[in-house]
Amino acid sequence: MRLDTLRLDWELARRGYARYAAYPAATVAGVFVNTVFGFMRAYILLALFEQRDRIAGYDASATVTYVWLGQALIMSIYIFGWQDLALRIRSGDIAGDLIRPVHPLRASLAFDLGRALYHSIYRGLPPLLIGALVFRLVLPAGPLEWLAFAVSVLLAVVVSYAFRAIYNVVAFWTTDHRGAMFLGAIAVNLFSGFIVPVAFFPDWLAAIARATPFPSMVQLPIDIFIGRATGVEVLGILVVQLGWAVVLLFVAERLFAFGVRRLVVQGG
Amino acid sequence: MAELRQSLSLYRFLIAARVRAQLQYRTSFAIETVAAFLISFLDFVAILIIFSNVTQLGAWSVAEVALLYAVATLAFAFTDLVIGHLDGFPGLIRDGNFDLMLVRPKGTLFQVVTGDFQLRRLGRVAQALLVLAYALSALSIDWTPDRALVLALAVPSGVLIYGSVWVAVICVAFWTVEGREAANAFTYGGAFLAQYPINIFDRWLRTFLGYVVPMAFIAYFPALHVLGKTDPLGLPAVLQVASPAVALAAAFIASVVWRFAVRHYQSAGG
Amino acid sequence: MALIEVEGVAKDFVVHRARGRFRRERITVHAVQDLTFSVERGTILGYIGPNGAGKSTTVKMLTGILVPTAGRVSVGGLVPWDERIALARRMGVMFGQRVQLWWDLPLVDSLELLRHMYRVPADRYRDTLAALREALDLDPFIRTPVRQLSLGQRIRGELAAAMLHDPEILFLDEPTIGLDVVAKQRVRELLLRANRERGVTVMLTTHDLADIERLCSRILIIDHGRLIYDGDVNALKERYGTERVLVVDLEEPQGPLVVEGGRVIKVEGPRQWIAFERSRTNAAQLAAAVATRASLRDLTVEEPEIDDVVRRIYLETRP
Numbered sequence: 001m002r003l004d005t006l007r008l009d010w011e012l013a014r015r016g017y018a019r020y021a022a023y024p025a026a027t028v029a030g031v032f033v034n035t036v037f038g039f040m041r042a043y044i045l046l047a048l049f050e051q052r053d054r055i056a057g058y059d060a061s062a063t064v065t066y067v068w069l070g071q072a073l074i075m076s077i078y079i080f081g082w083q084d085l086a087l088r089i090r091s092g093d094i095a096g097d098l099i100r101p102v103h104p105l106r107a108s109l110a111f112d113l114g115r116a117l118y119h120s121i122y123r124g125l126p127p128l129l130i131g132a133l134v135f136r137l138v139l140p141a142g143p144l145e146w147l148a149f150a151v152s153v154l155l156a157v158v159v160s161y162a163f164r165a166i167y168n169v170v171a172f173w174t175t176d177h178r179g180a181m182f183l184g185a186i187a188v189n190l191f192s193g194f195i196v197p198v199a200f201f202p203d204w205l206a207a208i209a210r211a212t213p214f215p216s217m218v219q220l221p222i223d224i225f226i227g228r229a230t231g232v233e234v235l236g237i238l239v240v241q242l243g244w245a246v247v248l249l250f251v252a253e254r255l256f257a258f259g260v261r262r263l264v265v266q267g268g
Numbered sequence: 269m270a271e272l273r274q275s276l277s278l279y280r281f282l283i284a285a286r287v288r289a290q291l292q293y294r295t296s297f298a299i300e301t302v303a304a305f306l307i308s309f310l311d312f313v314a315i316l317i318i319f320s321n322v323t324q325l326g327a328w329s330v331a332e333v334a335l336l337y338a339v340a341t342l343a344f345a346f347t348d349l350v351i352g353h354l355d356g357f358p359g360l361i362r363d364g365n366f367d368l369m370l371v372r373p374k375g376t377l378f379q380v381v382t383g384d385f386q387l388r389r390l391g392r393v394a395q396a397l398l399v400l401a402y403a404l405s406a407l408s409i410d411w412t413p414d415r416a417l418v419l420a421l422a423v424p425s426g427v428l429i430y431g432s433v434w435v436a437v438i439c440v441a442f443w444t445v446e447g448r449e450a451a452n453a454f455t456y457g458g459a460f461l462a463q464y465p466i467n468i469f470d471r472w473l474r475t476f477l478g479y480v481v482p483m484a485f486i487a488y489f490p491a492l493h494v495l496g497k498t499d500p501l502g503l504p505a506v507l508q509v510a511s512p513a514v515a516l517a518a519a520f521i522a523s524v525v526w527r528f529a530v531r532h533y534q535s536a537g538g
Numbered sequence: 539m540a541l542i543e544v545e546g547v548a549k550d551f552v553v554h555r556a557r558g559r560f561r562r563e564r565i566t567v568h569a570v571q572d573l574t575f576s577v578e579r580g581t582i583l584g585y586i587g588p589n590g591a592g593k594s595t596t597v598k599m600l601t602g603i604l605v606p607t608a609g610r611v612s613v614g615g616l617v618p619w620d621e622r623i624a625l626a627r628r629m630g631v632m633f634g635q636r637v638q639l640w641w642d643l644p645l646v647d648s649l650e651l652l653r654h655m656y657r658v659p660a661d662r663y664r665d666t667l668a669a670l671r672e673a674l675d676l677d678p679f680i681r682t683p684v685r686q687l688s689l690g691q692r693i694r695g696e697l698a699a700a701m702l703h704d705p706e707i708l709f710l711d712e713p714t715i716g717l718d719v720v721a722k723q724r725v726r727e728l729l730l731r732a733n734r735e736r737g738v739t740v741m742l743t744t745h746d747l748a749d750i751e752r753l754c755s756r757i758l759i760i761d762h763g764r765l766i767y768d769g770d771v772n773a774l775k776e777r778y779g780t781e782r783v784l785v786v787d788l789e790e791p792q793g794p795l796v797v798e799g800g801r802v803i804k805v806e807g808p809r810q811w812i813a814f815e816r817s818r819t820n821a822a823q824l825a826a827a828v829a830t831r832a833s834l835r836d837l838t839v840e841e842p843e844i845d846d847v848v849r850r851i852y853l854e855t856r857p
Binding site (some may be wrong): 022025026028029030032033036037039043044045046047048051052055056136175178179182183184185186189190195196199201203204 | 276295296299301302306307310313314317318320321322323324325326444445446447448449450452453456457464467468470473477482
């Protein structure tokens with residue numbers, strides 16, 4: 001990669017970061033909401049452990065940690081519907097993007113990574129700290145585990161971005177892209193393990209989930225954090241995440257290319 | 269009285285106009301309604317997944333929790349249908365469009381509440397009704413007139429409670445538009461809490477979001493009475509039939525808060 | 539008693555400004571100070587001033603949106619912010635920049651809705667609407683959703699909305715903005731007819747001098763929150779409206795030209811601004827006179843801006 005294209009990535013990421021850093025009041029409000037939901041989900045899942053000591057290898061402490069990490073990741077991986085790209089396609093602004101010397105998806109990804117960094121720090125750390133103060137959380141064993149977790153989160157964001165790009169790109173073919181967006185958000189919410197750990201799913205549902213990229217967004221990074229995956233398993237997780245990232249980015253890029261061709265042919 | 273009748277007919281006219289406009293886009297409407305159904309269904313899926321691991325949650329069985337969930341969600345779905353657009357109210361203020369409501373010959377709260385009506389939110393209503401049907405068929409309830417009454421009143425009371433909370437917290441928009449998301453902790457957070465048996469929550473959260481913000485009166489207390497269940501918290505039985513009274517009190521408080529907030533807006537500068 | 543009575547009205551806003559990285563200071567902005575005037579029924583009043591002068595703040599206090607910090611306001615015998623709904627029935631309001639119609643509904647539905655809100659009887663509504671449709675040429679777009687309307691169409695729709703309940707007083711903020719010449723004329727005729735036939739009082743904020751000339755019998759000028767002129771339009775026209783400015787581009791820069799009937803007010807390189815009284819000379823004569831004294835490359839004629847008029851009055855009335 002040439003130095004100036006990397007420089008461009010960096011500039012875009014900076015802008016993504018700044019765009020969300022400009023509204024501190026909104027961030028504080030968001031942290032407040034995340035924290036309230038964190039407490040509720042923690043108590044709900046804790047109630048399960050009145051009946052049992054361990055569920056799918058989790059004890060109460062690990063489960064509560066899971067909940068708070070889920071809340072911490074909620075904005076980084078953006079489990080809600082995302083439609084920035086779809087809106088640009090619908091409005092025709094994408095035409096301007098195509099003329100620029102950087103691939104629109106790459107620009108969009110760089111921007112999103114900057115955004116994710118801001119959200120990881122300012123929407124991620126506060127709820128985690130609050131949760132740690134009230135509950136006894138399980139923390140990574142050492143610096144290597146923390147590093148692995150950080151890398152895993154980065155990959156999770158990329159996987160999430162690629163998936164979001166896929167359900168946005170349908171805007172090339174339909175006037176109402178929101179159906180795809182809703183389905184995408186629903187799939188992510190459920191199968192990533194955000195609502196309930198995938199490990200708690202009945203076997204058949206867990207099998208479906210594992211065949212999808214979604215656990216890479218939430219369940220897998222958290223498994224590294226709480227030490228449910230250790231040693232070579234951690235590497236296995238990172239490989240899985242990387243694999244999904246590559247596959248989904250490829251699919252997104254191909255769909256985008258088809259869409260652009262259609263746009264050009266039809267005269268958007 | 270005539271004023272009330274006129275207001276209702278105006279609201280009816282508004283709804284009709286909006287529904288007409290929305291039904292013009294058949295496919296969009298269908299997609300959004302199905303989406304609303306599925307998105308809200310996820311919350312119940314979570315409950316089912318939880319119960320695939322245990323048989324009791326805080327001394328409540330899956331059918332009993334389903335009843336809680338159904339009543340809470342049905343009430344919230346109707347509230348969402350009527351005033352879900354309140355989430356956009358801060359934007360309305362920021363654009364200066366609240367001023368336009370002040371120059372019309374109708375109460376501002378009436379105008380805000382009737383400001384929109386999204387038919388697609390019926391998706392959530394449908395989902396709640398399905399779960400309610402499941403719960404009622406799975407539970408062997410010993411029906412008496414008072415139990416039927418309590419259940420029947422639970423939903424409208426719930427709507428009034430949710431609505432009052434929503435109106436009261438959205439008033440924060442008169443002071444700050446940027447931080448308006450904090451209101452979600454009470455509206456959507458409260459709705460989430462009410463789906464579950466509140467005895468599983470720690471005391472401080474129960475007090476704060478169950479009694480002070482009276483979410484426990486939406487499903488928990490009425491359900492105890494309908495099921496003839498002993499309260500795991502051991503609270504006085506009168507609370508189980510108090511929902512309508514709590515709802516009226518909440519409505520009163522909300523209207524006071526609203527009036528105060530509007531007055532502040534008029535003094536501090538539109 | 540006059541229809542509108544304003545006495546000693548002041549409005550202060552408290553604004554927070556960042557000072558350095560962490561501190562914020564509170565500043566009190568005096569948007570309006572010591573405002574006193576009254577408006578008789580049946581007047582068409584022009585209310586002008588530079589942007590930020592306090593025009594919209596004044597209108598907001600008269601219509602019940604804002605409560606003044608001090609002073610007394612009475613509109614139709616009512617205190618606007620206390621008796622908001624009673625006053626709302628009797629007045630029509632239009633803010634040029636804001637959309638009071640329902641965005642996603644067809645225009646006709648918005649009007650129908652307002653009819654219900656203002657409780658206009660069906661037969662009277664039919665007649666009023668017919669008159670408005672004709673005067674404002676609404677039929678081509680009356681069934682179109684408001685969000686698809688052009689600015690000019692929307693303005694006309696908003697005006698219809700403001701007038702369909704036959705209010706005794708109209709507050710209009712920039713009602714002719716975005717309209718073509720024909721449409722502007724129709725709007726003016728509509729307002730004049732309403733005033734003449736039904737005694738409707740109109741308070742009009744505008745930047746358009748032609749609106750003022752054709753419509754208003756009286757003018758209020760506000761600047762920096764203070765009333766600096768309250769009088770009739772003819773007097774104002776006499777003093778300032780007849781002055782024009784001839785802008786000449788010379789081949790080469792020169793000292794200020796001395797010409798009969800003209801007064802150079804600005805020089806910028808080869809360009810000179812020459813003010814003249816229309817009653818004493820005209821642009822053609824002046825240009826000819828200039829041409830005898832210098833090589834003329836190009837010229838244009840400027841009408842005085844409201845801002846210039848206001849500034850001039852302000853300079854004159856400053857103690």
